[in-house]
Amino acid sequence: MQKIKALAAGIAAVLALAGCGGAPGTASPSGSSSEASGGPTGETLIVYTNSNGEGRGEWLTEKAAAAGFKIEIVGAGGADATNKLIAEKNNPIADVAFGLNNMYFEQVKAGGAIEPYTPSWAEEVDSELGDKSEDKAYWPLVKQAILLGYNSDKFSADKAPKDWTDLWSKDEFKDRYERVTGLGTATSQLVLASILTRYKDDSGDLGISDEGWSQIEQYFQHGSPAVPKTDLFARIAGGEVDMGQMPSSIIPEREKTFKVNVDVVKPSVGVPFAVEQVALVKGTDKKEEALKFIDWFGGAEFQGEWAQKFNSMPVNNLAVAKAKPEVVEFVNSLKQQDIDWTFVQENIGAWVEKIELEYMT
Amino acid sequence: MSGTSARSMLRSPFVIVVGVALTWFIAAFLVWPNANVLIATFFPDGRFSGRAAEKLLSSDRAMKSLGNSFMLAVALSITVNIVGIFIVLVTHYFKIRGSRILFLGYATTFIYGGIVLAAGYKFIYGEKGIVTVLLAGMFPGMDAGWFSGFFAVLVVMTFATTTNHMLFVANALKGVDFQTIEAARNMGASTWTILRRIVLPMLKPTLFAATILSFLTGLGALSAPQVLGGREFQTITPMILTFTNSPTSRDLAALLAVILGVATILMLAVMTRLEKGGTYFSLSKVSSRLEKQAITNPLANVLIHVAAYLLFAVYTLPVVLIVLYSFADSAAIQTGQLSLSSLTLENYVRVLTQPSGLRPFIISIVYSALAAVITVGGLLFVARLIQKHQNWLTSLFEYLLHIPWILPSALLALGLIISYDHPNPLVGGAVLTGTTVILLIAFVTVKIPFTLRMLKATFTTVNSSLEEAAAIMGARTLYIFRRILLPIVLPTAAAIAALNFNSMLDDYDTAIFLAHPLFQPLGLIIKANTDGAEGVDGVSNTFVYTVLLMVITGFTMYLVYGRARRRGGRASQKLPTSPTTADTPVPVTVSSSAR
Incomplete structure (x- = not known):
């Protein structure tokens, strides 16, 4: 009997939590008299992001609180956050989403889960980096290059590969580079897009020529599969492989941790950039507060601080001055590959599927 | 007593109440959400798309991987039984020196699993692993990568998944009547014959x-x-x-999941058929506790001792290394270079002093405990009904309750979202998304099939004459259930609840879609800290979380299992023939004769 009582009490507790917490998207009686242009009201905003790891989430929550915003961060991988936003569109829980790149936000937009807006800092960013359509539903925050890095103690710059395609066309690099084992992550999808879009062919399968698909086939055939929970840098340090894909921001710290030296390949076509974006969730009833938060979050001042703290490269032109000079210099030394993102966004799902089914071994 | 017709079964008010509650639950949380997600997947524009089957059939990789999964499943069903039965016998049946220590070693699988367990084995048998280095010293020509492929996967998974044997088969073994064994021995049966003809059939x-x-x-x-x-x-x-993660390919994921699900259900049907017709409890009215058997053949005795202690080493080494490595830095873990002097508390300080602190642990503990108790509590009644009344209606319910085995948890979660993001009459017009209840519902449903299987197996070993005697003396259904059946199945029920609790503590797949933003469970925090996409501490954080979870789950197992064992032991010393203690339900197998 006692157990039944305890159980009943437990259920009551969860129900009570449900009552207090409520559906976060539905009840917000506070601040009914605040005017549109005033400061933050302090209503709790639910923020979805894939960019909360390494203490970013906590740091942002603190900084936002100091600026008068009460935010609750919900972290999820890029694909998870995308699916979650789309699944919840009938009764949205989040108010703001950030960190996802163009490809993910394009899916969210097609799913009808975010709505167009214009932030106060719209003039300070290159609008080409964000939503390219008329009704802009997501705006750019930070960018980072997706690179091919190699062990510079083993290969001098002139002996190193000059481009991704060298990895499988030249014998000395075969089986010496790490290749991905799944295409679920944004980084690997960008590498894929960078290679495939060079072989665009309207008559080819999924818009890619046979030559292009053969490149992908060889990429998987000659690469050493990534090992879960073992960093590429650990494998480089252990001598298992010498090169592989990496986002620019992680290189310096990992070089130190694993005591290796890594240089990056700068192909003549340029390198792909991942651009993290911010968007307003459609159907939030805290729209005013959410927009104020986005204005603050994407503004030059905060983006400058973020760049200082996390070695990122801001998109906001005014924030670049506050970013670390070495980061700015490095990113500016890279040529951005010209990629037709509309084409990529239309096809990436089908590409990933084809590769998973046919080329991954 | 089995095979009550559906009509006569429905005369009991107890059955009606349980049946109505169950029908509602199945309709609202098993059938409706999953039908929704499958319809959305296979009928994207209202028309059926056979694309998925075509794509999969023409993919070598998909067919090969599917074949590998099936091969592993079949092989594992055999190897886990061999190893599982062996360790149960050496800890509970034979007289083996130090069997309590052995038990603790074999019980390490209760408290950890997944990627860290695989990593633990790699530290030992992988290319730079301790054992590999040792062997390479003895046999210079050997291949350092010997521990990989099907063989390695099968070995690791076999040793990792004997938990169910250690808990449930061992519990069932305690119910074997010792007098039968003695009688058989007096008639000249060998140890092997007794095992094969008396003990193992009881455990079926x-x-x-x-x-x-x-x-x-x-x-x-x-x-x-x-x-x-x-x-x-x-x-x-x-x-x-x-x-599953890619909206345009979700039909492929669903189809693959359904293929695996159907295979599981077929397996279930075969096993249910094999199980039918046997009587798995004693017909004698007085039975005695199992006593451990000495192995009389000295050579066999030595060999079994050696094998038992070798297995002990296999089981415990990975745990020891995981705990050690959790104090090392990320680079040492990933390059496999461990030096005792470099071990620090830094990893633990970093994980435990996060701003979120202990809150996610507490949220996960509350959710998991509630889900474990609700699932086991509710299914006690259901499993009893299904086991007692075997007819088309209960079979239908039984199969419906296995729906959560068919779909991956991410799809189950998506089904719940699209079904309950608007007022739905099935739940009294409430909106469930964005509440704290929806995650609890998901946790409960995910654990139903496992709980039902184990509880049903336990009820099968309960002697129905006890119940009949009570009924003749005028006891009501609920009274019989509470005072006679419950005490017998309670140790197993508690073990099931503990395992359910443990398995949900670090859940990510369900929580990521359903958790309330203000009550985020541990799985989400672990993911954020271990993903490793940005920083370098991801891997060491993974090890720290694993060890912290080991502490929690180890404590749970102690609370539920360690204490139950002792209590059971005491009680049965006082009441050696009482049918109400866990250790003394009464055996003798009469295979397929009770009909």
Whole structure:
């Protein structure tokens, strides 16, 4: 009997939590008299992001609180956050989403889960980096290059590969580079897009020529599969492989941790950039507060601080001055590959599927 | 007593109440959400799309991975039974020196699993592993990468999944009547004959249930093949997960999941058929407690001792290394270079002093405990009904309750979202998304099939004459249930609840879609800290979380199992023939004669 009582009490507790917490998207009686242009009201905003790891989430929550915003961060991988936003569109829980790149936000937009807006800092960013359509539903925050890095103690710059395609066309690099084992992550999808879009062919399968698909086939055939929970840098340090894909921001710290030296390949076509974006969730009833938060979050001042703290490269032109000079210099030394993102966004799902089914071994 | 017709069954008010509650639950949380998600997947524009089958059939990789998963499932059903029965016998049946220590070693699988377990084995048998280095010293020509592929995956998964044997088969073994064994020995039966003809047949229902679970574990294998499978042996689950995450390929994920689900259900049907017709309790009215058997053949005795202690080493070494490595830095873990002087508390300080602190632990503990108790509590009644009344209606319910085994948890979660993001009459017009209840519902549903299988197996070993005697004396249904049945199945029920609790503590797949933003469970925090996409501490954080979870789950097992064992032991010393204690339900097998 006692157990039944305890159980009943437990259920009551969860129900009570449900009552207090409520559906976060539905009840917000506070601040009914605040005017549109005033400061933050302090209503709790639910923020979805894939960019909360390494203490970013906590740091942002603190900084936002100091600026008068009460935010609750919900972290999820890029694909998870995308699916979650789309699944919840009938009764949205989040108010703001950030960190996802163009490809993910394009899916969210097609799913009808975010709505167009214009932030106060719209003039300070290159609008080409964000939503390219008329009704802009997501705006750019930070960018980072997706690179091919190699062990510079083993290969001098002139002996190193000059481009991704060298990895499988030249014998000395075969089986010496790490290749991905799944295409679920944004980084690997960008590498894929960078290679495939060079072989665009309207008559080819999924818009890619046979030559292009053969490149992908060889990429998987000659690469050493990534090992879960073992960093590429650990494998480089252990001598298992010498090169592989990496986002620019992680290189310096990992070089130190694993005591290796890594240089990056700068192909003549340029390198792909991942651009993290911010968007307003459609159907939030805290729209005013959410927009104020986005204005603050994407503004030059905060983006400058973020760049200082996390070695990122801001998109906001005014924030670049506050970013670390070495980061700015490095990113500016890279040529951005010209990629037709509309084409990529239309096809990436089908590409990933084809590769998973046919080329991954 | 089995095979009551559906009509006569429905005369009991107890059955009606349980039946109505169950029908509602199945309709609202098993059938409706999953039908919704499958319809959305296979009928994208209202028309059926056969695209998925075509794509999969023409993919070599998909077919090969699917084949590998099935091969692993079948092999694992055999190997886990061999190892599982062996360790149960050496800890509970034979007189083996130090069997309590052995038990603790074998019990390490209760408290950890997944990717860290696979990594633990790699530290030992991988290319730079301790054992590999040792062997290479003795046999210079040997291949350092010997521990990979199907063989390595099978070995690791076999040792990792004997939990069900250690808990449930061991519990069932305690119910074997010792007098029968003595009688057989007096008639000249050998140890082997007694095992084969008396002991193992008694354990059948539990062994069948454990076999289905091993099969399912093999089919769903994820981390061991990823870490140890190499190029030759990859399974289908990683592909299912990738396709689940991609809206345009979700039909492929669903189809693959349904194929695995149907295979599991077929396995279930075969086992249910094999189980039918046997009587798995004693017909004698006075039975005595099992006493441990000495192994009389000295050579066999030595060999079994050696094998038992070798297995002990196999089981415990990975745990020891994981705990050690959790104090090392990320680079040391990933390059496999451990030096005792470099061990620090830094990892623990970093994880435990996060701003979120202990809150996610508490949220997860509350959710998991509630879900574990609700699932086991509710299914006690259901499992009893299904086991007692075997007819088309209860079979239908039984199969419906296995729906959560068919779909991956991410799809189950998506089904709940699209079904309850608007007022729905099935739940009294409430909106469930964005509440704290929806995650609890998901946790409960996910654990139903496992709980039902194990509880049903336990009820099969209960002697129905006790119940009949009470009924003749005028006891009511609920009274009989509470005072007679419950005490007998309670130790197993508690063990099931503990395992359910443990398995939900670090859940990510369900929580990521359903958690309330203000009450985020541990799985989400772990993911954020271990993903490793940005910083370098991800891997060491993974090890720290694993050890912290080991502490919690180890404590749970102690609370539920350690104490139950002692209590059971005391009680049965006082009342050696009382049918109300866990250790003394009464055996003798009459195979397929009770009809």
